[in-house]
Amino acid sequence: MDDAEKLRLRTRMQEELVRVRQDVETLEVASQPIAPDRALGRLTRMEGLNDKAVSEAALRLARKRLVQLEESLQRLDGTRWGLCVRCGNPIGAARLEYMPESDCCVKCAS
Numbered sequence: 001m002d003d004a005e006k007l008r009l010r011t012r013m014q015e016e017l018v019r020v021r022q023d024v025e026t027l028e029v030a031s032q033p034i035a036p037d038r039a040l041g042r043l044t045r046m047e048g049l050n051d052k053a054v055s056e057a058a059l060r061l062a063r064k065r066l067v068q069l070e071e072s073l074q075r076l077d078g079t080r081w082g083l084c085v086r087c088g089n090p091i092g093a094a095r096l097e098y099m100p101e102s103d104c105c106v107k108c109a110s
Helices: 003-030 042-075 093-098
Strands: none
C-alpha cells in the first residue's frame, strides 16, 4: 500500500471516527433509564423499554467500533497494517475502504 492510499484511508478513518463518536453520543442519550414515575401506559412503557434495549445494544457496537477505529488509526503507519493477522496476506483495498478497522482478510473473517 503506497503513501497516497494510506493518506486516503487515514482521512476516511478520521471521518468515520467523527461519525461514530456522534453516534455514541446520540445512543447514550437514547439509552438513558426510563423513570418509573413517568406517566406512561403499560404498552408505552414496554415499547420504551424495548427501544432502550435496542439503543443499548447499538451503543455497545458503536463503542466497540470506535475502539477498533482508534487502534487501527494508531497502527496505520506500522509495517504490518493492511496485512491479515491470521494468514498474513494483504487485506483487500475494497475491504479496508469499507471497514478501515479490519485486521483480517475476507477469507479469514468468514
